[in-house]
């Protein structure tokens with residue numbers, strides 16, 4: 001027999017659903033906000049329906065987007081942005097706490113504005129008579145992105161024309177993916193389809209690029225992504241500027257999600273460095289095509305390592321004349337060992353979502369005094385930094401950057417040190 005009950009949402013689970021206790025067992029309710037008093041119907045199979053929000057949490061707000069709840073992009077639009085930032089800050093704090101660190105310093109937290117996202121990964125699907133283009137609904141098909149409060153309006157304006165051109169392509173037989181990076185030179189588009197592009201498809205994409213002033217459109221097989229990409233249409237130079245340094249990133253290159261977060265992350269990294277002479281070696285791991293490498297080179301001599309060949313090649317050719325040495329290296333298969341790390345005055349690492357456990361093990365065994373870790377995943381931060389904690393490092397500073405608004409994702413820049421002198425000046 002289903003039961004009706006009233007309960008209060010206690011907190012969020014890791015995936016942003018509200019946690020309640022039913023018969024002392026945890027259950028998670030999408031869109032519920034900690035502090036909400038809810039009336040629920042609980043089925044025999046423990047399926048839960050929210051019948052009413054009896055008293056909304058003080059942090060509850062109306063979702064800004066009419067696609068909220070359908071589109072898989074934003075799961076956290078029922079909580080105010082300041083409260084969301086506080087929750088994300090707590091995730092980072094909790095991760096470091098669970099890694100064993102005590103007496104954590106004050107956390108600096110910033111949030112990017114809406115409509116600032118300049119990197120999007122979308123999916124498309126051919127339906128009778130049209131193509132839908134957007135994000136997958138949670139565990140489901142593609143939801144047409146007819147509204148978005150996250151992405152840069154320049155990217156949103158391309159979506160309708162993209163639907164038209166995709167629906168005209170013979171290669172779009174079923175579903176596919178689309179990645180757009182808004183580089184300094186303009187939008188850079190990478191399309192993946194199951195079928196190979198026909199010659200007429202290439203003509204259509206070139207015309208699309210000319211009309212919409214897209215410097216480069218590339219294509220790769222969705223079935224064989226490891227075969228790389230081909231440039232289908234190029235109207236002009238492709239470049240991205242880090243200050244005065246201009247580089248030519250590869251299609252699909254890693255770009256920080258917004259210009260504001262790129263600046264906030266780079267500023268936090270620079271502020272976390274120890275005092276350096278311009279010749280001091282900075283070992284930078286997971287450098288991408290140079291978001292942090294270029295600013296770091298203003299402070300010391302950067303030895304940058306990256307596993308994506310084309311990204312590091314772009315950095316190498318764009319950073320000529322800077323104090324930057326580049327190495328293509330897979331840091332999971334061939335991590336830098338303690339002996340190699342000994343040359344570093346400081347190690348800066350910005351690993352992918354899974355973290356860098358293997359590499360971190362070697363860092364923890366090295367004699368490097370200062371480590372700056374850029375994290376996009378608190379769980380990985382916890383595992384990786386636990387190795388530093390065991391090796392005697394302490395947390396010197398923490399910056400949290402919310403660059404994926406209305407999602408559970410959170411970025412953090414954490415400085416670890418063994419230097420008693422630096423720790424004595426730590427802000428608490």
Ligand SMILES: C[S@@+](CC[C@H](N)C(=O)[O-])C[C@H]1O[C@@H](n2cnc3c(N)ncnc32)[C@H](O)[C@@H]1O
Nearest residue numbers: 286287288291306307308330331332350351352
């Ligand atoms: C979070 S991105 C950071 C890139 C850069 N620091 C930035 O801010 O633009 C992580 C980078 O790690 C690289 N990467 C992923 N796995 C790797 C591995 N096993 N070895 C070396 N680099 C890897 C990716 O290609 C990507 O450039």
